[in-house]
């Protein structure tokens with residue numbers, strides 16, 4: 504079985520690509536980073552440091568790489584059985600025209616073998632969003648063929664993989680936590696369901712997507728934003744700060760109450776899930792900067808993401824949300840010289856003030872209590 508993975512970054516090399524290669528798939532990475540492409544094609548292997556309660560160094564072998572721009576990647580799309588991505592939410596739209604070209608070629612070559620495409624991004628149904636971008640790039644005829652032969656499979660992906668700090672400056676080395684979870688929607692596949700150890704199949708994906716988004720991502724983001732305000736550099740230092748931890752745990756409990764109500768999760772099992780995540784944030788072997796985890800605050804403050812989406816759930820069910828509000832207020836204070844979204848947020852706040860800025864970014868109702876509460880919390884921090 505042949506696979507093509509877009510994005511040979513942290514999650515690409517440290518999680519999804521590793522699982523595919525370990526399962527014996529003939530794997531090619533597609534990327535725009537020439538240093539990474541050259542290193543992969545020179546060595547065809549790289550090391551993954553797995554750090555946590557147990558530590559090991561795994562070698563991923565027999566991998567190739569191709570530029571994601573040009574004819575070679577198009578030719579591969581026409582041949583492979585599985586395409587995965589871990590490029591970041593905003594890049595999905597950019598790779599869609601290439602995918603469309605490859606699918607056109609596949610059709611022209613009369614390759615009717617099933618192909619499945621899985622976006623592995625921190626997004627709610629990211630593959631479905633990619634599907635819409637691909638559809639826009641194709642004629643109606645081509646799209647009808649694609650709908651028959653290509654499965655667009657949504658997934659939830661969970662493994663903390665910060666940028667590696669290789670002592671040898673190896674551009675391929677990657678450090679990952681022990682925990683990993685990749686859950687895919689089995690109802691969306693074309694052809695036989697794949698058997699890839701580490702890939703779990705479900706027919707109830709949204710429960711898993713929201714469980715991960717509302718817990719790991721919500722908690723992580725609030726740890727980052729409150730951590731930065733308290734002067735901490737890393738997620739570990741931030742979560743070991745009792746004041747930060749209390750709000751983070753409280754926010755995960757608030758979003759957890761939404762999940763319990765919406766999906767019927769068992770309260771004690773969900774409490775154990777929260778506890779495990781707090782332990783993952785404390786991992787002493789990962790140096791994960793609050794700036795990385797808080798990156799792109801406009802995306803993280805948007806209506807469908809980890810802060811506002813669970814807040815909307817608490818409003819829907821009439822549940823408490825004081826800690827989620829504190830997290831949103833802290834996110835509005837996020838700063839980073841490197842991050843264009845942080846600069847944009849700062850400008851928006853300066854131009855429009857916190858109430859209008861929050862409404863614009865989050866889509867929340869300007870007259871809602873939640874906005875009033877968040878602005879009050881924002882001003883209290885200021």
Ligand SMILES: NC(=O)C1=CN([C@@H]2O[C@H](COP(=O)(O)OP(=O)(O)OC[C@H]3O[C@@H](n4cnc5c(N)ncnc54)[C@H](O)[C@@H]3O)[C@@H](O)[C@H]2O)C=CC1
Nearest residue numbers: 510511512513514534535571589590591592624625663664
């Ligand atoms: N790092 C983590 O712990 C986790 C990340 N994620 C998600 O995985 C996705 C990737 O994140 P990371 O691996 O951390 O980012 P990363 O920045 O390490 O990797 C992204 C890779 O995509 C490549 N890329 C950019 N434009 C491209 C294009 N047009 N074609 C092909 N490749 C392109 C970059 O060169 C880079 O190698 C994001 O959606 C993130 O939210 C999800 C779970 C965990």
Ligand SMILES: O=P(O)(O)OC[C@H]1O[C@](O)(CO)[C@@H](O)[C@@H]1O
Nearest residue numbers: 625662663664719720723796798
């Ligand atoms: O990758 P994003 O969406 O910017 O957010 C950072 C998040 O991604 C992860 O790295 C993986 O889920 C988390 O550690 C963190 O919550």
